[in-house]
Amino acid sequence: MTTLLERDDGLRIVRVLTPEDAEPYRTSFAGAYQDIFSGAPYFERFWASEALGILDGFLRVPDHVTLLAVKGETRVVAFGIGVPMVARPDIARELRGLVPIRESFYLAELGVQDGWRGKGLGRQLVDLRIASIDQNRYSHVLLRTVASRRGAYDMYRSLDFEDMGVYMEVPSRRVDGTVTTDRRLFLSRVLPGR
């Protein structure tokens, strides 16, 4: 595990590499994941076991970039996770022909706990993930966000991501118990790298 940044407000942004690194944070990560996605704009319901399964899945992907913003010893208040696009065939299928899949990195998860928003953490977790990518191997960074073009969309646009004009309907279980789809939009950024 590496500490990438210590913020003035006492939060540490750490990069976890292995399941052993992640062990002290697992329970808190699951709670943060459930809280964040149960609110706007997604209103999704995840069980703690699902959130843990998602974390474990990312930790198994070669070259994953998993960042946690931690308060005190183990309290996770935000996370940002990215993986090579080849690890996400469901996403690659939508973008084949538009970007070089093997040279693309996918920013898969970003969440900041409600009380910690608006303090630059979201931006930092995007910047630090991009800085952690091997730019000799990856030329494009991609992500998917809610299509309503407010909030996260504006943040990514201000971080030089371009709207690809490609949409995807994503099914999820919602907090009201229904399973519905919502529309997500892809954004991309070319890395200066090579």
Ligand SMILES: CC(C)(COP(=O)(O)OP(=O)(O)OC[C@H]1O[C@@H](n2cnc3c(N)ncnc32)[C@H](O)[C@@H]1OP(=O)(O)O)[C@@H](O)C(=O)NCCC(=O)NCCS
């Ligand atoms: C989107 C999210 C990660 C932003 O985190 P954050 O720590 O508040 O972001 P920052 O403080 O770095 O803010 C980045 C910029 O985006 C803007 N912004 C972020 N979220 C916003 C929102 N919901 N509505 C309006 N503006 C928003 C901020 O005003 C800020 O702009 P500024 O720097 O010009 O003032 C956070 O709101 C979140 O976790 N939302 C729920 C989950 C989600 O949508 N994840 C993204 C999935 S792709």
